[in-house]
Amino acid sequence: MYHGYTGTILRINLTDRRVSKEPLDLSLAEKFVGGRGLTSYLLYREMDPAVDALSPENKLMFGTGPLTATGAVAASRYVVVCKAPLTGTIACSNSGGFFGPEMKFAGYDVIIFEGKADKPVYIWIEDDKVEIRSAEKLMGLTPEETEDAVRAATSQLAKVACIGPAGEKLSLLAGVVNDRQRLAARSGVGAVMGSKNLKAVAVLGTGSICLADPEGFWLAALDVLKKIVNDPVSFGSFRAYGTANLVNLINEMGAYPTRNFLEEVFEGAPATSGEAIAERILLKNRACFACPIACTRVSEVKDGPYSGRGEGPEYETTWSFGAMCGVSNLDAVAKANFLCRDYGIDSMSAGATVACAMELYEKGYVPQSDIGFPLRFGDADAMIRAGRALRPPRMFHGREET
Amino acid sequence: MIGNWQWVMAFNGTSDVIIIGGGIVGCAAAYYLAKRGANVTLLERGGVGSGASGRSGGGVRQSARVSAEIPLAAESVALFPTLSDELGVDIEYVRRGNLRLVESVDHIRPMQVDIKRQQALGLDVQWLGQAEVCEMVPSLQRESVLGASFCPTDGHANPLKLTTGFASAARRAGAQFVTGCEVRSVRQADSGEAVLETSRGDFRAKTVIVAAGAGAQKLCLSMGFDLPLANMRYESLITEAVPPLFSQMFGVAAADLFFRQTQHGSVHFGGGLVQQSESEATTPPSACENLQLAAEHIVRLIPQLGRANLVRTWGGLDPSTPDGIPIIDRLDENVLVAAGFCGHGFAIGPVVGRRLAEWIANGEKPQTLAPFKRSRFDSWLQTKWTPTGSFEAVLATEATQVADSGNGATGDGWRVTASRDTRHPSPEEAAGPKIIVVDPSKCTGCRMCEMACSIHHTHTARQTQVRIKVAYASDDFYMPIACIHCEEAYCMEACVFEALVRDGPNAVIRVVDENCTACMLCVDACPYGGITYSEEKDAVIKCDLCGGDPACAAYCAPGAIRFRAVAEAEWERMKANAMDNVGKLGQGLK
Numbered sequence A: 001m002y003h004g005y006t007g008t009i010l011r012i013n014l015t016d017r018r019v020s021k022e023p024l025d026l027s028l029a030e031k032f033v034g035g036r037g038l039t040s041y042l043l044y045r046e047m048d049p050a051v052d053a054l055s056p057e058n059k060l061m062f063g064t065g066p067l068t069a070t071g072a073v074a075a076s077r078y079v080v081v082c083k084a085p086l087t088g089t090i091a092c093s094n095s096g097g098f099f100g101p102e103m104k105f106a107g108y109d110v111i112i113f114e115g116k117a118d119k120p121v122y123i124w125i126e127d128d129k130v131e132i133r134s135a136e137k138l139m140g141l142t143p144e145e146t147e148d149a150v151r152a153a154t155s156q157l158a159k160v161a162c163i164g165p166a167g168e169k170l171s172l173l174a175g176v177v178n179d180r181q182r183l184a185a186r187s188g189v190g191a192v193m194g195s196k197n198l199k200a201v202a203v204l205g206t207g208s209i210c211l212a213d214p215e216g217f218w219l220a221a222l223d224v225l226k227k228i229v230n231d232p233v234s235f236g237s238f239r240a241y242g243t244a245n246l247v248n249l250i251n252e253m254g255a256y257p258t259r260n261f262l263e264e265v266f267e268g269a270p271a272t273s274g275e276a277i278a279e280r281i282l283l284k285n286r287a288c289f290a291c292p293i294a295c296t297r298v299s300e301v302k303d304g305p306y307s308g309r310g311e312g313p314e315y316e317t318t319w320s321f322g323a324m325c326g327v328s329n330l331d332a333v334a335k336a337n338f339l340c341r342d343y344g345i346d347s348m349s350a351g352a353t354v355a356c357a358m359e360l361y362e363k364g365y366v367p368q369s370d371i372g373f374p375l376r377f378g379d380a381d382a383m384i385r386a387g388r389a390l391r392p393p394r395m396f397h398g399r400e401e402t
Numbered sequence B: 001m002i003g004n005w006q007w008v009m010a011f012n013g014t015s016d017v018i019i020i021g022g023g024i025v026g027c028a029a030a031y032y033l034a035k036r037g038a039n040v041t042l043l044e045r046g047g048v049g050s051g052a053s054g055r056s057g058g059g060v061r062q063s064a065r066v067s068a069e070i071p072l073a074a075e076s077v078a079l080f081p082t083l084s085d086e087l088g089v090d091i092e093y094v095r096r097g098n099l100r101l102v103e104s105v106d107h108i109r110p111m112q113v114d115i116k117r118q119q120a121l122g123l124d125v126q127w128l129g130q131a132e133v134c135e136m137v138p139s140l141q142r143e144s145v146l147g148a149s150f151c152p153t154d155g156h157a158n159p160l161k162l163t164t165g166f167a168s169a170a171r172r173a174g175a176q177f178v179t180g181c182e183v184r185s186v187r188q189a190d191s192g193e194a195v196l197e198t199s200r201g202d203f204r205a206k207t208v209i210v211a212a213g214a215g216a217q218k219l220c221l222s223m224g225f226d227l228p229l230a231n232m233r234y235e236s237l238i239t240e241a242v243p244p245l246f247s248q249m250f251g252v253a254a255a256d257l258f259f260r261q262t263q264h265g266s267v268h269f270g271g272g273l274v275q276q277s278e279s280e281a282t283t284p285p286s287a288c289e290n291l292q293l294a295a296e297h298i299v300r301l302i303p304q305l306g307r308a309n310l311v312r313t314w315g316g317l318d319p320s321t322p323d324g325i326p327i328i329d330r331l332d333e334n335v336l337v338a339a340g341f342c343g344h345g346f347a348i349g350p351v352v353g354r355r356l357a358e359w360i361a362n363g364e365k366p367q368t369l370a371p372f373k374r375s376r377f378d379s380w381l382q383t384k385w386t387p388t389g390s391f392e393a394v395l396a397t398e399a400t401q402v403a404d405s406g407n408g409a410t411g412d413g414w415r416v417t418a419s420r421d422t423r424h425p426s427p428e429e430a431a432g433p434k435i436i437v438v439d440p441s442k443c444t445g446c447r448m449c450e451m452a453c454s455i456h457h458t459h460t461a462r463q464t465q466v467r468i469k470v471a472y473a474s475d476d477f478y479m480p481i482a483c484i485h486c487e488e489a490y491c492m493e494a495c496v497f498e499a500l501v502r503d504g505p506n507a508v509i510r511v512v513d514e515n516c517t518a519c520m521l522c523v524d525a526c527p528y529g530g531i532t533y534s535e536e537k538d539a540v541i542k543c544d545l546c547g548g549d550p551a552c553a554a555y556c557a558p559g560a561i562r563f564r565a566v567a568e569a570e571w572e573r574m575k576a577n578a579m580d581n582v583g584k585l586g587q588g589l590k
């Protein structure tokens, strides 16, 4: 009898379209706790570390932990583990939202994707039933468009993890996007998904997760809940200002990487801080599964050249596109965040890439003729232009981007 | 003092403004208000300057402050050169800069970074190396100092002279001072004015300024406002007069020592943050060990002082806030508060007093006071804040929060203090049957209610076959939906098997499992989607209020789900809202 775990690993071989289910070895799960532990071990056991990260031999694993979807407070995340094309070592990106819990309600602790489909596909998992379907029509769509299309073709209640156009083009900045706007962002895991011709995974689960001592567990959850809501940081500043509550704090400590790490105090920090986000563009807080904090910002830049709407920006984005690029225009930072979301790329790596280009330009290592426009620290328009240059080719089926 | 007492007995009018506290802030406010022609009374439990102000180190510095406070400090520093003339007393103001000495290599880099931060805010402050510091202050022991931050526009002044100077000038301008008068509580009279209950009878005023330093927390609490003010104790020592050694104000990177030489020649020094004090007695006992440490410390820096005699020591209390800047804000229509100066309020006291006067006169909060708003701590809950950097949250009554599923707590459910204004009873105190009340604006879409419902009813975690379900209409509108136990219940009318009954004090509609044939007539009849079919039970399931203590409400941290009685008057508003919500959901779910 499994408690907390569902007890099943789902393996999908995309090359020969074989789907199999394997029981989870409990002694293993005890040794390697949680989604990260388990998937890291499985990757270690099953895969030759020398394989090319973008070859069919690489394995892509989605993992959840024993607490995911049990109602344990804030246990909402899933991990994406594979060999990272960006770093050459093991990748472990993770993301909150609702996709991880849905995987478990569908009955899986881990999903392993192997091989490579000959044509673009997406996968539809409804509890026991697993289908590999053509994704030809989804290619080039943004993550949000992909999720809408996949849900229309499966179920409106399905949770979707997918890649954006950047992942299809094997961009090393690409992440795996779930719940429309959240990214398991780092290490290029989106490119690995793209290299398998796997555009999306949709899951719907109606199962239940057994608890050994439901009452004891639930009282413990209540205890944690109480601790969190009585903590001035988690329930206070994270709720009020999101993860970007750290901006002013870190800046005041003199540890805020600024202008591509050349400096450590950013004069524009207050203007791009969590406080500024809350004051200027925040519409509402949003929570991940079973999390009382709800630090996610749903924000909107109503008008001007940087208008847009969606989740974020998080601390890392205000840092990478704000301080790192020397840009203190919050609207521009939010816009950069929305662009990254639409491309399906990691806004940390993207911002840091633009910041690095800025330093190279300012120091004269990259001439203006190579870039096409002056790319100075602090220039919000130039930052957005450079950000757009990260757009994958032939995105949006040749449509003009809005 | 006796004359004063007699005057109090005769006093029966209402002041425009009553100031509680005769420290630098209170006296400055009294002066600037009286100068504007206001009818001002200042109530002080001891004597003028008997709190932190008379015990202060006298440093007048802008440097080494939290960013948000620097503009206000700069404004105050601009005021200081004019004060001796304005008040007609020599306040012994010296502007020779502030040096913050670095004594350990670990502090060099952080200090340089901190200098950059302050420079970015436009403050004239720079790094001086060891040689430069010792050249500027030859009496410093070279080996003990590695460098310093230097802000040339900083300085120091005599705090007692400035505080009493403001008090005298205020009196001359017409302000009344009542000393030996302890304020015990402040409340609002039906007439709208504030009534102050004191050790010398009641006083009345249109506006009250709480400038009570270490007594502020308690006073505000008497009005129902729990501010995160923690009283900190600072030590002071003073030597006999010695020949001139230096003219600057000094601090150290570790923030545990300050010193200056007074005009009279004595060296006044002391320890910064030594210990938190529970008591707010006006004459706190000296902590011998800390005095010893401070004395040893200063002798390491200025060896010549090793032979000077100490003439006096004292301690003083000043409240700190969690973020290092004061709370200067309106509490309600009548009351303003200015406290929490975190051990360096002397320097900004004059300008705070002046801006408070301006605020009261113009009715508009001056821009420079904007960062000091109270609401920045709104989400701090009932926080017993300890300035050691660790936070210890204390629940007002451990039980009210969860076990009692919200009944009795106000406003945001989990927050007990943020809006604990005892004068306005909340509508939630209504009696009668309780229902689940949902506020979509507070729902964050986390679905904890579904988990709570599932575990309560099935002892497993699942998201289907739950009796409450969050519906998402758009990226900013979502809310849980459950049976609302309608008065006119279509489901009950539809059921021909008597499987739905209504009972209990809360008039719950519940399913009698044995009678249910799973014919689904009730599911179809319910306009809200409040009833679901359960395969496992082969019967319908619906909300049963968990027998009177609904789990969903107990686990809803943002306070979107509350289980409470609703007053008649609230019903109409709620019905209108409900229609609105249904509209939004309908649009989104299409």
Ligand SMILES: Cc1cc2nc3c(=O)[nH]c(=O)nc-3n(C[C@H](O)[C@H](O)[C@H](O)COP(=O)(O)OP(=O)(O)OC[C@H]3O[C@@H](n4cnc5c(N)ncnc54)[C@H](O)[C@@H]3O)c2cc1C
Binding pocket: B020, B021, B022, B023, B024, B025, B026, B043, B044, B045, B046, B047, B048, B049, B050, B051, B052, B053, B054, B055, B056, B057, B058, B059, B060, B061, B181, B182, B183, B184, B211, B212, B213, B214, B215, B216, B219, B234, B235, B236, B258, B270, B282, B315, B316, B317, B318, B338, B339, B340, B341, B342, B343, B344, B345, B346, B347, B348, B349
């Ligand atoms: C040893 C020491 C060194 C310091 N050094 C410096 C420095 O170098 N530079 C600097 O800028 N600051 C310094 N400070 C801090 C500074 O002195 C205070 O921040 C400042 O004086 C606070 O002024 P205040 O008017 O708010 O409070 P206080 O001066 O404490 O005045 C409050 C008054 O309210 C009265 N009171 C309290 N409760 C009641 C009641 N219920 N009814 C009636 N009256 C009441 C008290 O008796 C007191 O007189 C130092 C403080 C200490 C103790």
